[in-house]
Amino acid sequence: MYTPRGFGLSEVGDVEVVPAGAEIHLFHLTLPNHDVVQHAVSADGLGWRALPAALRTGDPGDCDDDQIWTASVTPDPAGGYVMLYTALRRDDDGMVQRTGLARSRDLLRWEKAGPEAVAEADPRWYEADPATAGRVSWRDPKPTLVGDTYYAAVCAREKDGPLARRGCVGLMTSTDLNSWEVVAPLFAPRRHWDLECPQLFRLGEPAGDSGPWYLTAAVMEDRSQRYWVADRVDGPYEVPPDGGMLAPAGHYAGRVCRWRGQDLFFCWHRTALTAGWVATPTTVDWLILRNPYGKFVVPPLALAARPDGTIARRSYAGWDGYRTEEPAPLVPAVKSLYRSRATNGWTVIGDGGMDLVATAESYGDVLVEGTIQFAARAGGFAFRLDEEGGGYFIELGAEATEVSLQKWIVETNPHDGRRGTRYVELQRGRLHRSLPIDTPLRFQLLLVGPYIEFSVDDEVVLAELSAERTSGPIGVWADSGQVLAHEVQFSPMLQPQHG
Numbered sequence: 001m002y003t004p005r006g007f008g009l010s011e012v013g014d015v016e017v018v019p020a021g022a023e024i025h026l027f028h029l030t031l032p033n034h035d036v037v038q039h040a041v042s043a044d045g046l047g048w049r050a051l052p053a054a055l056r057t058g059d060p061g062d063c064d065d066d067q068i069w070t071a072s073v074t075p076d077p078a079g080g081y082v083m084l085y086t087a088l089r090r091d092d093d094g095m096v097q098r099t100g101l102a103r104s105r106d107l108l109r110w111e112k113a114g115p116e117a118v119a120e121a122d123p124r125w126y127e128a129d130p131a132t133a134g135r136v137s138w139r140d141p142k143p144t145l146v147g148d149t150y151y152a153a154v155c156a157r158e159k160d161g162p163l164a165r166r167g168c169v170g171l172m173t174s175t176d177l178n179s180w181e182v183v184a185p186l187f188a189p190r191r192h193w194d195l196e197c198p199q200l201f202r203l204g205e206p207a208g209d210s211g212p213w214y215l216t217a218a219v220m221e222d223r224s225q226r227y228w229v230a231d232r233v234d235g236p237y238e239v240p241p242d243g244g245m246l247a248p249a250g251h252y253a254g255r256v257c258r259w260r261g262q263d264l265f266f267c268w269h270r271t272a273l274t275a276g277w278v279a280t281p282t283t284v285d286w287l288i289l290r291n292p293y294g295k296f297v298v299p300p301l302a303l304a305a306r307p308d309g310t311i312a313r314r315s316y317a318g319w320d321g322y323r324t325e326e327p328a329p330l331v332p333a334v335k336s337l338y339r340s341r342a343t344n345g346w347t348v349i350g351d352g353g354m355d356l357v358a359t360a361e362s363y364g365d366v367l368v369e370g371t372i373q374f375a376a377r378a379g380g381f382a383f384r385l386d387e388e389g390g391g392y393f394i395e396l397g398a399e400a401t402e403v404s405l406q407k408w409i410v411e412t413n414p415h416d417g418r419r420g421t422r423y424v425e426l427q428r429g430r431l432h433r434s435l436p437i438d439t440p441l442r443f444q445l446l447l448v449g450p451y452i453e454f455s456v457d458d459e460v461v462l463a464e465l466s467a468e469r470t471s472g473p474i475g476v477w478a479d480s481g482q483v484l485a486h487e488v489q490f491s492p493m494l495q496p497q498h499g
Contacts, residue, residue, distance in 0.1 A: 011294025286467035346485035350478030358475025370488035376481025
């Protein structure tokens with residue numbers, strides 16, 4: 001997983017992704033300094049190579065002489081690219097956010113349009129005095145072309161309403177990407193403090209300007225990535241039938257782009273991200289010398305519209321390039337792991353308690369695929385197992401509507417020397433529909449380094465980072481019933497490399 005290199009704590013901040021021919025470019029903040037927009041490029045969307053920094057804070061008196069926050073990059077039909085970025089000034093103690101602009105011919109060399117901002121919160125519609133809420137929100141600008149006009153969504157706050165519920169998607173428009181007019185909010189749900197990194201987008205390659213239009217933003221209160229849907233670009237935007245969660249828990253501040261025939265969602269992920277606007281640092285559980293409790297750019301997820309207009313998440317097709325061998329059958333051991341019963345393929349009987357059928361061999365980076373059917377109240381998958389009953393467990397069950405990723409680590413208590421289990425629920429996801437009883441369902445389990453991704457019926461329901469254990473047997477478990485897996489195959493995987 002990608003994170004910038006550097007001395008001490010150096011965590012990735014908000015991201016922007018820009019397809020350019022056969023490559024895709026990543027622009028991102030580097031925290032905690034907020035003084036530079038870093039630049040990296042990838043040939044496959046998984047392994048990243050660092051390029052020279054795109055932008056740095058300005059000279060004293062410039063609109064960005066204090067800090068630079070989230071940016072966007074938009075191809076200019078007239079040639080080159082335009083970057084809109086969030087600019088903070090020292091004269092305001094960094095408490096007023098404005099929009100800066102820079103241009104580039106080749107995505108590599110950037111030149112600022114000047115020392116002044118090109119847009120800021122208009123007090124006719126938005127909070128514009130930092131005394132109201134402690135700072136002025138006018139950040140994360142992201143343009144989308146609608147007809148011959150660019151609609152730039154902005155994280156802003158309404159001037160009226162309950163203080164805690166003024167978060168809105170501000171709007172500014174342009175016909176040339178240079179001059180911008182601030183207009184009334186695009187979306188004001190009166191529900192959130194801030195809607196961060198908002199973006200308008202569509203899926204596929206639709207003709208004309210008719211819907212559905214999607215609006216996504218990162219919600220500060222619970223650190224979730226949500227989306228809303230409308231028939232027209234100017235709304236009204238509403239919560240979709242599936243509840244509107246665009247990404248798994250911990251995925252945040254993402255951007256959507258179309259590349260190689262897929263609509264891809266890129267973002268940063270923070271392990272065990274705590275709800276609330278102040279996230280509690282959580283040390284990652286794998287050996288790492290930098291960014292021990294920060295954010296990481298995780299592999300993209302592919303987005304697709306369901307028949308009802310809601311959005312499904314699918315595994316990124318670029319992973320196929322990381323298989324080292326053709327898929328081969330995954331073979332279970334001759335006896336079940338917990339009750340030493342003779343095995344019959346991947347049939348697991350959990351009558352009167354839990355049992356688990358697993359491989360005799362250990363596996364590290366691997367992709368496991370097949371079908372599974374549930375006739376048990378609880379069951380699922382296990383991987384990176386140890387001999388004491390620990391490891392990682394995915395829990396579902398017949399008629400389940402949620403899925404849970406759990407970590408069970410058997411260890412010695414440093415205080416009294418006794419052996420015990422440390423249990424952590426790493427992530428909980430929602431299924432698009434309840435799991436039918438005794439109906440085969442396609443599954444895919446992807447384990448690459450600390451990245452864990454699990455799909456049911458081609459929809460990603462879990463995507464998390466954890467690697468306290470990096471290898472071990474893989475299995476299927478059941479409790480209070482029977483679980484059957486069929487045609488289970490595995491492919492060894494390579495890890496993406498960054499340079």
